[in-house]
Amino acid sequence: MTDAQQFEAFLHNYQNMVFSTAMRLLANQAEAEDVSQEVFLRAYERFGELRESPTAGGWLKTVATNLSLNHLSRYRSRWSFFSDMSRGTEEDEEYEMEFAAPDDTHEVIAAADRREIVERALQSLPGAQRVPLVLYHLEGLQYDEIAEKLGVSMGKVKTDIFRGREALRRKLRLKLEELN
Amino acid sequence: MNHEHEKQLEASVQRELQALGDLQAPRGLSARVMGIIEQRAAVPWYRRAWQTWPMGWQAASLTVLLTMFGGLCFGVLELSQAASVSATGQQVSGWFAGLGVLWKTVGVVLDAITMAIQHLGMGVIVGFVLVVAVGYAACFGLGTAYVRFAMARR
Numbered sequence: 001m002t003d004a005q006q007f008e009a010f011l012h013n014y015q016n017m018v019f020s021t022a023m024r025l026l027a028n029q030a031e032a033e034d035v036s037q038e039v040f041l042r043a044y045e046r047f048g049e050l051r052e053s054p055t056a057g058g059w060l061k062t063v064a065t066n067l068s069l070n071h072l073s074r075y076r077s078r079w080s081f082f083s084d085m086s087r088g089t090e091e092d093e094e095y096e097m098e099f100a101a102p103d104d105t106h107e108v109i110a111a112a113d114r115r116e117i118v119e120r121a122l123q124s125l126p127g128a129q130r131v132p133l134v135l136y137h138l139e140g141l142q143y144d145e146i147a148e149k150l151g152v153s154m155g156k157v158k159t160d161i162f163r164g165r166e167a168l169r170r171k172l173r174l175k176l177e178e179l180n
Numbered sequence: 181m182n183h184e185h186e187k188q189l190e191a192s193v194q195r196e197l198q199a200l201g202d203l204q205a206p207r208g209l210s211a212r213v214m215g216i217i218e219q220r221a222a223v224p225w226y227r228r229a230w231q232t233w234p235m236g237w238q239a240a241s242l243t244v245l246l247t248m249f250g251g252l253c254f255g256v257l258e259l260s261q262a263a264s265v266s267a268t269g270q271q272v273s274g275w276f277a278g279l280g281v282l283w284k285t286v287g288v289v290l291d292a293i294t295m296a297i298q299h300l301g302m303g304v305i306v307g308f309v310l311v312v313a314v315g316y317a318a319c320f321g322l323g324t325a326y327v328r329f330a331m332a333r334r
Contacts, residue, residue: 004214013212013213015205016202016204017202019203019204019205020203022203024201028205033209036205036209037212038321041213044213044217045231045232099315114199115199115201118196118197122197123199133193133197134197138195138200139195151331163191165190165193166189169192
C-alpha cells in the first residue's frame with residue numbers, strides 16, 4: 001500500500017468526525033467542507049507522525065475546532081458574531097422543566113429522525129449560542145477554556161450556553177410537537 | 181434562574197447532543213483532498229515549503245545561510261576591532277566616493293560610540309542596555325494591553 005493509499009484510508013476513517021466538528025461550529029456546509037479539507041492537508045504534512053499515532057483523532061478534532069473558530073473570527077464580523085444573542089420576552093417566560101420529549105414520543109419517533117431534528121435545531125441556533133454550546137457539550141471544553149478560545153469573559157460564556165440550552169429546548173419541543 | 185432547573189437542562193442537553201452521531205462528510209471531500217495532494221506532489225521540490233525539501237538540500241541551504249550569517253558577524257566584529265573606524269572608513273569611502281560624506285558621518289558616530297564604550301565602563305553600558313530593554317518591553321507591554329483593551333471594548 002503506497003503512502004497516498006494509506007492516507008486515503010486514513011481520510012476515509014476520520015472524514016465524518018472532522019466534517020461533523022466543523023459543521024456543528026460553522027453551521028455552513030461549504031465552509032465546513034473547506035475547513036475539513038484544510039485539516040486533512042495539514043494532516044498529510046504530518047502523516048508520518050499521525051499514521052501510527054493513537055491520538056490522531058484527537059489531533060484532527062483539535063485542528064478542526066481551531067480552524068473553524070479562526071474561520072468564524074476571520075470571515076464574519078466578530079462583533080456581530082458575539083452580539084447576536086436573541087433578547088426579549090423569551091427570557092422572562094416560564095418554561096416547563098422537562099426538555100426531553102415524553103416517553104411515548106420516544107417510541108414514535110425513530111432515533112435517527114430524532115437525531116436529525118436535534119441536529120437541525122442545533123444548527124439553527126445563532127452562532128453566539130451554538131459555538132460555546134458545541135464546545136462545552138460536544139468538545140468537552142470547560143467554561144474557562146471556551147472563554148479563552150473565544151476571547152470573551154467566562155460570564156458571557158455561561159450566559160450564552162444557558163441561552164443556547166434554553167433555545168435548543170424550545171426548538172426541539174416545538175419540532176417534536178409538530179411531529180405529534 | 182433556578183439552579184435545579186439549570187442542572188436538569190444541562191443534563192438534558194448533554195444527553196441529546198451526546199446521542200448525535202457523526203454527520204456524513206460530503207462525497208467529494210476525499211477526492212478534493214487527494215486531488216490537491218497530487219497537484220502539490222507535481223510541484224518541483226524547490227518551489228515547495230522549505231520544511232518539505234529533501235534532507236540533503238535542507239542541510240545544504242542551512243549551511244549556506246549559517247555561513248553567510250557567520251561571515252556577516254565576523255565582518256562586523258573585524259570592523260569594530262579595527263584600529264580606527266575612521267581609517268577603515270577612508271578606505272571604504274575611496275571605493276564609494278559618492279557616499280563619502282555619509283560614511284564620514286557614520287565613522288564619527290561609531291568613533292564616538294567606541295570612545296564612550298572605552299570611557300564609560302561596563303557597568304554603565306550594561307545599565308544603559310537594561311534601561312533601553314526595559315523601556316522597549318514597557319512600550320511593547322503597554323501597546324499589547326491597549327490593543328487587547330480596545331478589542332475587548334468592541
